[in-house]
Amino acid sequence: MTELIHRNSSGVFVIAATPFAEDGTLDLESTDKMVDFYLECGVTGMTILGIMGEAPKLSDAESRIFAERVLARVAGRVPVIVGVSGAGLDPMRSLTSDVMAAGAAGVMVAPMQGLGPEDRLEGYFAQVCKALGGDVPICLQDYPLTTNARFSVDSILKIARDNPQIVMLKHEDWPGLAKLSRVRAETGTPDQPRLSILTGNSALFLPQEMQRGADGAMTGFAFPEMMVQVVELSLKGDHDRAEDIFDAYLPLVRYEQQPGLGLAIRKETLRRRGVIASARVRAPGPAMSAMDHDELTRLTSRLEKRLKELG
Amino acid sequence: MTELIHRNSSGVFVIAATPFAEDGTLDLESTDKMVDFYLECGVTGMTILGIMGEAPKLSDAESRIFAERVLARVAGRVPVIVGVSGAGLDPMRSLTSDVMAAGAAGVMVAPMQGLGPEDRLEGYFAQVCKALGGDVPICLQDYPLTTNARFSVDSILKIARDNPQIVMLKHEDWPGLAKLSRVRAETGTPDQPRLSILTGNSALFLPQEMQRGADGAMTGFAFPEMMVQVVELSLKGDHDRAEDIFDAYLPLVRYEQQPGLGLAIRKETLRRRGVIASARVRAPGPAMSAMDHDELTRLTSRLEKRLKELG
């Protein structure tokens, strides 16, 4: 039986891509290979059907087929979180119910586009928690750059207090270092239960976020082994080595962080690494130019050189 | 066999509500009654699964069940347009294919949230048209207040030239009177095919828009008989009478135009008029307060008094 996500979940929950064949259909063989690859990289969890996973481009049926395939392949070895954000609570409840039955460890919810002011965010999460059922652990996604919904720290704390099933924060406000420090300092007190904090934003500030008390990362960088090393070293307190490794990858982290295009770059990198068969992104979506391909080649070969220097 | 929408479609294409029972499930009996009501009001078409129709809160299966029910009840008496806007072309193509097979007269497409700049809007509609198939007539929805995607007149014209299956514009930029005048003046020329222009924005400027050359209205005001009268009178050139009638309803038009809450007001009005059994809006959604209910009562009774005065 799979462990559910909880207030002390830590490590790297990689945001999994959704592999498609060249004809645009779900590629379930690549899905298996990708799951194996992530597990070999040492991730402690996976998150599927996130925005980066192209969830909104799947039909209801495809979402379930993909989720079930991942859950079957993972087979309980690590917890899997499923993104269920949507415009209506009824479809969210239905998807949640299906994936929890199939072995998911929890779900991730971001507010609807533009939702505000904050009392409406608070009301929304109250509704969501009630609709999904109190036994489903939830990761709240704070990603204003994409959702245009803005949480203050006080709102996050209030929502977490009022809804005990919210056990995890996907932190990707930007800039967000001060927010992370405050959430860390102000949770885990007698009045405010602890939250697992996993950082997103393409890992652009991963070492700094770990030094400020994050429990790990939840993002989809195509070299998950970097995130695994940085998180492990950071949790052991070896920040110098963590930053040395991180800095070597930073040119690529930054390159993959380009909004929109980043997904194409990520999939192409996974394809080059032999993880998935096709880099196809469902339409409408970004496409890499020849120049982008050359840049990626150049940056990857510079990374290899730099990693050798580092030893 | 149903007539497809075309460049000279005119009249009132009412945006149909999606009726739910108190328990939140689709209310198909109310759906039938609502279709009958709209037809009795004299509408010349219907549009379903629009944003106001709570389309994003339906599952894939519910969308099809609802569309098929409406299409069956309408039985070809008037053309029905189906909103198919979405984040991915594959689900859009699938829904389009299903509803066209069931007798829809065309589909309506708005760009994705925040899409821009305009070359991306142009590219998007090229992709959409190709994906949906050249024989499916399309109504382009220009609704920047909600989509945050901004078309210049030149972009609308270019998209319409490049994609001959785009035969209709749902005009709801705001303010948008100048835009409407330009689209009317600059289409129907040797180089630029005519577009049917139906106006939205809750009909707040309906008589002015008709005087500027709109072909009709496409919005969901809960007194569709007003829109039918105003459009008919306007097309006959009796603008004074059209405005007299419109102005009588304007306090309610304005009241129903409140973003978000307007949908609850519209459904409650339809319920009070005996059209649908429940005013329920799917969560998360707006709810009317006791004060809102009293206001609606007051405004409706003032309308009745004013209509008597008008004769």
Next chain:
Amino acid sequence: MTELIHRNSSGVFVIAATPFAEDGTLDLESTDKMVDFYLECGVTGMTILGIMGEAPKLSDAESRIFAERVLARVAGRVPVIVGVSGAGLDPMRSLTSDVMAAGAAGVMVAPMQGLGPEDRLEGYFAQVCKALGGDVPICLQDYPLTTNARFSVDSILKIARDNPQIVMLKHEDWPGLAKLSRVRAETGTPDQPRLSILTGNSALFLPQEMQRGADGAMTGFAFPEMMVQVVELSLKGDHDRAEDIFDAYLPLVRYEQQPGLGLAIRKETLRRRGVIASARVRAPGPAMSAMDHDELTRLTSRLEKRLKELG
């Protein structure tokens, strides 16, 4: 000595236009005439240098010249509020200090574009109040459609509690009737001082807002005599008559509410009424087309006819 604005200020604080000559320079003679006109209409206050007053298009020196001219002409007969919103506290403090010395009754402050989340709004008003000095009464402007800054009711209440010099709320959230009702119900209690609530949003909901407890209006509709009558009748409880008058003007209220273009329409209406010499709007700004001019003529003549009917 002028009375300052306070927690019980009520009536119509008309948002004054900023008249320019055809060459774009400040037209101070028209300014005097406009002040006289507003006073003859029976306004109980004036607000200058608002967004609609084209404040951001004035130089620092022009702002002061215009404010001083208005204040001199008003000569203490009614309180004058000066909009001082800006990107930096230093210029805001300087302008505030100058206009208060010249006899202003208070200042109006909206948050900077996009400011959020709400703890930042709270922090901002704390900084503003400190910078402007505790003896300057402030009207907080809640206008998310323009500022993209979103206050919950709780934030407004907290800001008002923490900063006793905030005595007035310019209410123009949209939709905002529920918010207005809550602010009215939850202020004027032992723990929460009363706020004067004046409504904006072009007066589109003025009778409804008065019925929900607003103290009056603060907007710039070019027929201020309507607002004066509606507010007076509403405060006396004669809501039927108030709405009869309001509804007669509603087609024009709606017409003037068009974002951007509304300012040109307002100035043109004031010009036609003989209040200001030129309808010029400083560049970059909207311009009325010939069709707009005809529409305004038509709507105005319909208003006259309707007013006669009403008696």
Next chain:
Amino acid sequence: MTELIHRNSSGVFVIAATPFAEDGTLDLESTDKMVDFYLECGVTGMTILGIMGEAPKLSDAESRIFAERVLARVAGRVPVIVGVSGAGLDPMRSLTSDVMAAGAAGVMVAPMQGLGPEDRLEGYFAQVCKALGGDVPICLQDYPLTTNARFSVDSILKIARDNPQIVMLKHEDWPGLAKLSRVRAETGTPDQPRLSILTGNSALFLPQEMQRGADGAMTGFAFPEMMVQVVELSLKGDHDRAEDIFDAYLPLVRYEQQPGLGLAIRKETLRRRGVIASARVRAPGPAMSAMDHDELTRLTSRLEKRLKELG
């Protein structure tokens, strides 16, 4: 006599900070020192009164005092561009006229917040160019993340064709590499005059942008010597060395790129380097926490170590 900016301007136009004393007044001595510092770093130009220069927080008088001080100190050794973006053309014309008379080499203009669709951007720049006068060279700033105004490449080209005084593009769309490549490829043809392209966005993609044909950088990174080296090496074709140096600074580039807070970090770095006396940012503005200070210290010391390794 100063050289004006032109279609072949290249190198590093550093965005200059605006130094304040601890009491918030302009610090003109630090201004002189800062100018000297930038010149010693080898910059080929300067840009003042940009958004990062806190221009909107200065009074009209302060803007002129500061600009004149910088221009006097530079004394024609390098071209100085002055940011004049604003809400009204009259104040923009006045500032432009004053700074050009004082020796500026051109001005920079970004569109107003939220301006669109693109025909309005085109109309706006036509108005601006006419207002400022045809002999003033203009740098068009394309910065949608801040202005929420979105240019397609075609609009940029059209605006540049229609207004020959626009000779430079400050490129900071994000992601923007494809846009940069297209502007470079499609200018400098018989029909489309060349544009100098200087890249912004905190230099996060500087080597990639240089490889794609940028002429240099225009941003305010607190180690301008890095930008000078990278641009020089790139222009010579030594991309490996350029990237080696850039990558060493990348952790700090990324750190300074945090929206809002970045300005405080930049000023603190300049203060630590002895360039300006105080890191003060005018209110309302960001402040660094103790943790931010420690992070900056750590990142700076890691930079020093890395630079030694690089030799």
